[in-house]
Every structure is written in structure tokens, then in C-alpha cells.
Amino acid sequence: LAKTTQPISMDSYEGQEVNITCSHNNIATNDYITWYQQFPSQGPRFIIQGYKTKVTNEVASLFIPADRKSSTLSLPRVSLSDTAVYYCLVGEVDSSYKLIFGSGTRLLVRP
Amino acid sequence: ETGVTQSPTHLIKTRGQQVTLRCSSQSGHNTVSWYQQALGQGPQFIFQYYREEENGRGNFPPRFSGLQFPNYSSELNVNALELDDSALYLCASSLQLALEQYFGPGTRLTVT
Numbered sequence: 001l002a003k004t005t006q007p008i009s010m011d012s013y014e015g016q017e018v019n020i021t022c023s024h025n026n027i028a029t030n031d032y033i034t035w036y037q038q039f040p041s042q043g044p045r046f047i048i049q050g051y052k053t054k055v056t057n058e059v060a061s062l063f064i065p066a067d068r069k070s071s072t073l074s075l076p077r078v079s080l081s082d083t084a085v086y087y088c089l090v091g092e093v094d095s096s097y098k099l100i101f102g103s104g105t106r107l108l109v110r111p
Numbered sequence: 112e113t114g115v116t117q118s119p120t121h122l123i124k125t126r127g128q129q130v131t132l133r134c135s136s137q138s139g140h141n142t143v144s145w146y147q148q149a150l151g152q153g154p155q156f157i158f159q160y161y162r163e164e165e166n167g168r169g170n171f172p173p174r175f176s177g178l179q180f181p182n183y184s185s186e187l188n189v190n191a192l193e194l195d196d197s198a199l200y201l202c203a204s205s206l207q208l209a210l211e212q213y214f215g216p217g218t219r220l221t222v223t
Contacts, residue, residue, distance in 0.1 A: 032210055041219075043201045043203065043217055045214065046211045089210070097210055098159055099156060099210065099212060101155070103153055
């Protein structure tokens with residue numbers, strides 16, 4: 001089971017780019033890296049998923065170095081509505097595909 | 112396309128009672144997972160159902176049980192409620208077994 005470590009909290013301002021780094025030193029060969037976003041009193045929302053190098057979608061980019069021991073979620077030009085908890089997850093290698101959430105990173109975007 | 116729905120939204124129960132929470136998966140999704148989220152913590156995996164069979168279970172006692180129906184909706188049952196069971200219970204559905212899961216809004220359970 002690959003454990004993840006990410007900062008407890010981060011502050012930013014509107015319009016800035018935010019990079020949240022996650023460490024997963026024990027990631028297994030078949031594991032994928034997945035990021036979720038959660039607003040208070042709501043269920044988590046899938047943001048992005050990747051295996052190696054770089055993945056980009058309309059919401060974020062995910063950078064994964066060659067050794068895959070860490071990953072960085074990049075949010076371009078954040079707004080107040082991006083204030084949320086962001087979770088980095090590493091997928092289970094067994095067949096159950098259960099999501100193992102850590103404590104996440106609380107991002108606060110200020111005006 | 113209808114998203115994941117859960118009922119009820121809120122629930123208050125007394126210690127020792129039993130509770131049933133319900134989840135309707137997103138259209139076309141055949142996999143449902145349940146999670147418990149205590150205040151200030153990340154969601155914890157309870158169990159998963161794939162095509163009506165349990166397909167993985169987290170570190171929860173047997174008094175947490177579930178079902179998945181032919182239409183892929185699901186129930187979470189908790190017997191002999193304890194105060195520590197107070198939490199937000201989240202249901203997530205996915206197409207096949209996948210890491211991209213779609214969560215419902217949750218059921219807030221309070222045990223007094």
C-alpha cells in the first residue's frame with residue numbers, strides 16, 4: 001500500500017498558479033496517481049489521474065517525474081471557488097480499486 | 112445523465128439502533144463504493160460492490176453491511192450504532208472497477 005504525504009494547508013491569491021506536491025515513495029509499478037477535490041459538506045470530485053510524465057485537462061495539470069515517487073497538481077489562475085481540500089491518492093493494485101484517502105491539503109484562496 | 116444520489120440527507124439515531132442508507136448510482140455505472148468521513152478527516156473506504164457482489168472491504172466491523180441491487184443502486188446498513196459512527200457517509204459509483212469515481216453528496220449521520 002503506497003502511502004501519500006502532502007502539505008496540510010496552503011494559501012494563495014486569486015489569479016495565481018498553485019502547485020500542490022504529493023510524496024508517494026513506495027508507489028508500485030501498477031499504481032496510478034489520482035487527485036480529488038472536496039468542498040465542505042460535499043463528496044469528493046475527481047480532478048485528474050496519471051501514470052507518468054504530464055497529464056493536462058481543462059481543470060488542472062499533473063506532473064509526475066520519472067521515478068514516480070512524487071507528483072505535483074498544478075491549478076492555473078486559481079479563483080476563490082478553488083478553496084477546498086485536495087487529496088492525492090495512489091491506486092490499489094488489487095482488483096477492488098478502493099480509494100485510500102489521506103488527510104489532504106486545505107487550499108485557501110484569498111481575494 | 113443523473114448523478115449519484117443519496118438518501119436521506121441527514122439522520123439522527125440513538126446508540127444501539129440500526130440505520131439504512133441508500134445510494135443510486137450514476138446511470139450506466141455498475142460499481143458502488145461506500146466511504147465514511149469523520150469531521151476533519153479524509154474519507155475511509157468501507158466496502159465496494161461490483162455487479163451485486165462485495166468486491167473488497169476496508170477495516171470496518173461486520174455490523175457494517177451492504178447490498179447492491181440489479182439496478183446497481185446500493186444500501187449501507189449499520190447495526191448496533193455507536194457514538195463514533197457519527198460521520199458523513201459517502202457513496203461513489205464508477206463504470207467498472209475504476210479509480211475515477213463519482214461521489215454523491217453524502218448522508219450526515221449523528222448518533223446520540
